[in-house]
Amino acid sequence: MIDDIVHFFEPYIYLIVGGVKAIIIAVALTAVVPGLVWLERRLMGRFQVRLGPNRVGPFGLGQPISDSIKLLFKESIIQSSADKFLFHLAPAIVVFTAILSFAVIPITQPFEIFGQTIGPWIANIDSGILFIFAISGMGIYGKVIAGLSSNSKYSLMGGLRSSAQMISYELTLGIAALSIIVMTGSLNLVDMVKSQEAVPFILVQPLAFLLFFIAGVAETNRAPFDLPEAEQELVAGFHTEYTGMKFAMFFMGEYINMVTMSSLVTLLFLGGWNTYILPQNALTGFLAFAFKVLFLLCFFIWLRSTFPRIRYDRLMTFGWKFLLPIAIFNLLLTSALKVL
Amino acid sequence: MELLIFYPIGTLCVFLALGVVLNKSPIGSAMCLIGMMLGLAAVFAIQHAHFIAILQVIIYAGAIMVLFMFVIMLLNLKGDDTVWKTREGNTLLTGLGAVLVVGILYKMTEITGGGEFDSPTPIQETFGTTVKVGTTLFTDFVLPFEVASILLLAAMIGAVVLAKSKMDD
Amino acid sequence: MEHIPSPTVDLVSLAPVLVLSVFAMMVLLVDLYVKRDKTLVIFISLVGLLMTAISAFAKFDLPVHSFNDSYVVDELSVFFIMIFTLSSALAILLSIDYNKREGIRMGEYYSLILLCTVGMILLASSTDMIMIFLGIEIVSICLYVLAGIRRSDPKSNEAALKYFLLGAFATGFLLYGMTLVYGATGTTKLGLIAELIREEQIASKPLMLMGIVLLIIGFGFKVASVPFHMWAPDVYHGAPTPVTAFMAVGPKAAAFAAFFRVFAEAMPVLSPSWESLLCIVAVLSMFIGNVGAIMQTNIKRLLAYSSVSHVGYILIAVIAKNSLGSSSLVFYMLAYAFMIFGAFGIVILIGRKENEMLEIADYSGLAYKHPLMAISMSVFLLSLGGMPPLAGFVAKFYIFSAAIKEGFVTLVVLAVLNSVISFYYYLKVIVYMYMKEPEGEFQISLAPMTVFVVVIAMVGTAGLGIFPDPILYFTQH
Numbered sequence: 001m002i003d004d005i006v007h008f009f010e011p012y013i014y015l016i017v018g019g020v021k022a023i024i025i026a027v028a029l030t031a032v033v034p035g036l037v038w039l040e041r042r043l044m045g046r047f048q049v050r051l052g053p054n055r056v057g058p059f060g061l062g063q064p065i066s067d068s069i070k071l072l073f074k075e076s077i078i079q080s081s082a083d084k085f086l087f088h089l090a091p092a093i094v095v096f097t098a099i100l101s102f103a104v105i106p107i108t109q110p111f112e113i114f115g116q117t118i119g120p121w122i123a124n125i126d127s128g129i130l131f132i133f134a135i136s137g138m139g140i141y142g143k144v145i146a147g148l149s150s151n152s153k154y155s156l157m158g159g160l161r162s163s164a165q166m167i168s169y170e171l172t173l174g175i176a177a178l179s180i181i182v183m184t185g186s187l188n189l190v191d192m193v194k195s196q197e198a199v200p201f202i203l204v205q206p207l208a209f210l211l212f213f214i215a216g217v218a219e220t221n222r223a224p225f226d227l228p229e230a231e232q233e234l235v236a237g238f239h240t241e242y243t244g245m246k247f248a249m250f251f252m253g254e255y256i257n258m259v260t261m262s263s264l265v266t267l268l269f270l271g272g273w274n275t276y277i278l279p280q281n282a283l284t285g286f287l288a289f290a291f292k293v294l295f296l297l298c299f300f301i302w303l304r305s306t307f308p309r310i311r312y313d314r315l316m317t318f319g320w321k322f323l324l325p326i327a328i329f330n331l332l333l334t335s336a337l338k339v340l
Numbered sequence: 341m342e343l344l345i346f347y348p349i350g351t352l353c354v355f356l357a358l359g360v361v362l363n364k365s366p367i368g369s370a371m372c373l374i375g376m377m378l379g380l381a382a383v384f385a386i387q388h389a390h391f392i393a394i395l396q397v398i399i400y401a402g403a404i405m406v407l408f409m410f411v412i413m414l415l416n417l418k419g420d421d422t423v424w425k426t427r428e429g430n431t432l433l434t435g436l437g438a439v440l441v442v443g444i445l446y447k448m449t450e451i452t453g454g455g456e457f458d459s460p461t462p463i464q465e466t467f468g469t470t471v472k473v474g475t476t477l478f479t480d481f482v483l484p485f486e487v488a489s490i491l492l493l494a495a496m497i498g499a500v501v502l503a504k505s506k507m508d509d
Numbered sequence: 510m511e512h513i514p515s516p517t518v519d520l521v522s523l524a525p526v527l528v529l530s531v532f533a534m535m536v537l538l539v540d541l542y543v544k545r546d547k548t549l550v551i552f553i554s555l556v557g558l559l560m561t562a563i564s565a566f567a568k569f570d571l572p573v574h575s576f577n578d579s580y581v582v583d584e585l586s587v588f589f590i591m592i593f594t595l596s597s598a599l600a601i602l603l604s605i606d607y608n609k610r611e612g613i614r615m616g617e618y619y620s621l622i623l624l625c626t627v628g629m630i631l632l633a634s635s636t637d638m639i640m641i642f643l644g645i646e647i648v649s650i651c652l653y654v655l656a657g658i659r660r661s662d663p664k665s666n667e668a669a670l671k672y673f674l675l676g677a678f679a680t681g682f683l684l685y686g687m688t689l690v691y692g693a694t695g696t697t698k699l700g701l702i703a704e705l706i707r708e709e710q711i712a713s714k715p716l717m718l719m720g721i722v723l724l725i726i727g728f729g730f731k732v733a734s735v736p737f738h739m740w741a742p743d744v745y746h747g748a749p750t751p752v753t754a755f756m757a758v759g760p761k762a763a764a765f766a767a768f769f770r771v772f773a774e775a776m777p778v779l780s781p782s783w784e785s786l787l788c789i790v791a792v793l794s795m796f797i798g799n800v801g802a803i804m805q806t807n808i809k810r811l812l813a814y815s816s817v818s819h820v821g822y823i824l825i826a827v828i829a830k831n832s833l834g835s836s837s838l839v840f841y842m843l844a845y846a847f848m849i850f851g852a853f854g855i856v857i858l859i860g861r862k863e864n865e866m867l868e869i870a871d872y873s874g875l876a877y878k879h880p881l882m883a884i885s886m887s888v889f890l891l892s893l894g895g896m897p898p899l900a901g902f903v904a905k906f907y908i909f910s911a912a913i914k915e916g917f918v919t920l921v922v923l924a925v926l927n928s929v930i931s932f933y934y935y936l937k938v939i940v941y942m943y944m945k946e947p948e949g950e951f952q953i954s955l956a957p958m959t960v961f962v963v964v965i966a967m968v969g970t971a972g973l974g975i976f977p978d979p980i981l982y983f984t985q986h
Contacts, residue, residue, distance in 0.1 A: 083367075086367070086371070125390055126390055126391065126469055126470055127390060127391050127394055127470050130391070130394045130395070130398065131394055133398055133402075134394050134397035134398045134401075134402060135397075137397070137398055137401070137402030137403070137406070138378075138397065138401065138402065140402075140406055141374065141406075141409070144406070144409050144410075144413070145371075147413070148367055148409070148412075148413060156413060159413060160410070160413050160414070163406050163409065163410050163413075164410065166406075167403070167406055167407070167410075187470055448715075448719070475514075478516060479514060479516040479577075480516075480577050481579075481639065482516040482518065482576065483523075483576040483579050483580055483637075483640065484579065484637065484639045484640055484643055487631060487640065487643045487644075487647075488643060490530055490624065490627055490628070490647055491628075491643055491646050491647045491650065493534075493624065494621065494624040494625075494628070494647050494650050494651050495650050497537070497617050497620060497621060497624070497654075498621065498650055498651065498653065498654035500617070501615060501617045501618075501621070501654055501658065502654060502657060502660065502669075
């Protein structure tokens with residue numbers, strides 16, 4: 001009887017496993033967001049020599065939970081001049097693309113469970129890194145549509161800045177990643193991690209790492225590149241008109257993107273799940289990966305509290321006239337060395 | 341299985357393409373176009389051409405359409421013309437157009453009815469992989485690949501010539 | 510990681526393209542360092558065109574197929590490269606004084622002309638539909654910009670925008686046609702298509718037939734044949750005059766070369782399905798072009814409509830699809846280049862800074878004031894009409910004899926009839942020049958380079974008409 005059932009489901013096992021993995025990853029990502037908010041506020045408090053949230057629960061750990069409850073129950077206000085459909089669509093796109101792009105990220109090495117080899121990723125596709133670029137490119141639309149549909153000048157400016165910034169820095173991001181692709185000869189993220197078993201690429205490609213990281217910060221619209229939501233100039237940029245949970249969804253998208261970007265940097269440059277010193281298995285692999293990602297996230301927050309926001313034209317000049325040429329030069333150098 | 345996915349996506353693509361033309365506002369048209377591009381990417385993905393599907397998303401939906409949106413936003417700053425300005429309907433022209441469309445459709449069905457369509461041949465597993473696309477691009481189609489750079493150079497020069505703000509040199 | 514086998518690259522056969530691309534980029538770079546005086550830039554462009562013409566002979570033992578059959582060097586392409594370099598050089602020579610007068614001071618102008626020529630060479634020498642598409646796009650994009658290069662002139666802007674929008678639309682048709690043909694045959698190489706469609710099964714495929722129709726629409730737009738000619742008068746009128754002359758010759762010749770390769774060389778088996786369609790297009794082009802030209806009062810629009818009718822004549826060479834057709838095609842394009850550049854040279858000479866003198870009425874009494882110019886203009890116009898013993902006559906004669914050899918007698922009769930109609934409006938201009946009193950003063954400054962072009966065109970028009978044998982010999986062997 002049970003054998004029959006198992007037999008019946010055999011061809012579909014990959015679907016079931018994939019679905020379970022997808023749910024786990026999506027839930028985990030959403031759950032990580034409040035933690036990150038807490039971390040950011042606590043760390044920012046430290047950096048600015050103040051306490052940060054400390055009232056609700058131990059170390060203020062209850063703060064993000066009470067915040068999310070508050071946001072959930074807030075009234076959702078849509079001004080009458082807004083385009084209703086697009087206004088609702090925008091935050092959904094932001095969160096959806098943010099979660100989707102995590103689908104190809106391998107969080108540790110493959111392991112065996114119940115006789116099945118399980119890859120700790122939802123999909124290990126041939127061109128994983130391109131997939132991430134493609135989906136995060138879709139994420140721009142969330143911001144653009146938010147800016148357009150709000151029918152407010154601050155939102156529009158925010159959306160404009162956001163799209164311009166992401167187009168500009170995506171080039172540098174892509175070209176910096178290309179030098180890694182040239183090194184490994186594969187677009188597959190798992191292959192990339194595997195080829196770093198001996199030494200992480202940050203030591204081989206320090207310049208590419210730097211470029212990728214800077215462009216990554218810009219792609220996630222984090223300070224000092226948070227022009228699209230510059231509070232002092234644009235109120236809150238593209239999400240000026242959003243309230244309640246829809247407003248929170250933009251934040252979720254931003255934080256998940258931060259996690260994705262940190263994971264990507266980890267995979268490309270820091271050796272992914274390779275522990276290097278500890279014994280290598282699935283669990284230590286995951287811990288190593290998580291540690292590296294967490295470190296990078298702290299680095300993101302550190303950057304935010306250290307650097308002032310740069311001016312908009314400087315941002316563009318920096319991207320097009322400084323980062324991009326260096327990235328191209330680095331790529332040429334890498335390719336030349338690879339051929340020789 | 342593949343057809344089960346293909347038909348809904350194909351239908352959706354057709355409707356979105358119609359939406360591009362029939363939509364009242366530029367933003368709506370652009371959104372429909374983005375949706376159609378994504379649908380096309382899905383069609384590529386069904387054909388085992390993952391690499392091409394992703395390129396489709398990156399290049400068309402990701403890069404080109406963002407520029408479209410960008411332009412719409414720049415032009416839209418006044419906010420008073422969110423709707424296409426269309427020509428007033430001309431009954432005679434509409435009638436003639438309808439006759440033309442019907443005629444073309446009739447002729448097309450006549451031609452297609454007479455001929456034989458091949459049943460689709462199964463695609464090889466390697467069809468749209470990165471390796472296959474790269475190999476084709478750098479062996480069989482190396483000349484078009486390189487010539488495309490001349491095309492881009494010409495387009496770039498042209499854009500600069502037309503958009504340059506100062507004419508003093 | 511697998512290693513990709515290195516492709517077969519034959520750079521020597523690509524020599525003209527490479528040389529001209531390098532020169533186009535050099536022009537761009539040199540333009541950075543020269544200020545207002547563009548003499549050096551012009552000189553480099555002309556040297557580049559000369560070198561290109563020389564490098565076209567780099568290959569012996571023609572035809573040479575290279576790059577997996579996507580590029581070919583044969584007599585047709587070599588001869589077309591001669592026409593392209595000649596017409597581009599003439600266009601640049603015409604521009605020297607015109608640009609000074611009209612204040613077009615951009616060095617990119619010359620670079621765009623050279624890149625456009627690169628596109629034409631690729632277009633005339635490719636035997637792969639992807640290459641043909643890329644060639645057409647290079648040519649078109651350069652032309653869109655060149656048509657609108659006078660940015661402060663609304664007419665020029667209008668021309669560029671119209672050309673761009675309609676051109677992009679037509680490119681869509683062309684590409685769709687290519688896609689359908691690819692869908693039917695599974696290849697984009699013309700050589701393979703020619704082999705495949707010998708099989709009855711593919712030849713009758715509906716995809717193939719629809720693809721052919723769409724290809725005709727796409728090419729028809731690019732060569733400005735009726736019913737896709739609507740852009741021609743406006744664009745020819747609005748574009749700067751040297752650019753008008755340029756786009757009337759080179760790009761059209763290139764598109765015809767591709768037209769010939771796709772239809773006459775790759776799909777002669779399918780001719781029953783495209784022949785009648787092209788015949789209709791040709792006849793319509795001749796009639797509507799000529800009737801349209803009769804009603805024009807503007808010389809540039811008149812020449813635009815006349816070029817539409819000439820497209821009709823040239824299409825006959827494609828329909829004939831024999832070796833005489835291809836050689837008459839190149840001969841016609843060469844003769845046409847001389848006539849058009851001559852006529853537009855005169856148009857430029859007569860214009861002045863504030864008033865371009867483009868109305869036909871402006872030509873009243875030109876013969877009394879400047880008899881030499883009136884005579885040359887008459888020669889060019891009569892040659893366009895097909896008066897013996899000028900080049901236009903010989904060119905038409907060869908096209909018609911190619912068609913008669915294949916039995917298209919009705920078509921030829923209609924074409925001859927049209928030649929007669931066309932004399933009406935060519936003679937109208939001549940009547941104005943010789944039989945009307947001058948209306949205003951002519952203020953003609955004989956700019957040396959423009960005069961030089963007119964002289965070259967004159968020699969060419971008369972020479973090709975009186976001694977066609979050497980060139981004909983060259984085209985046929």
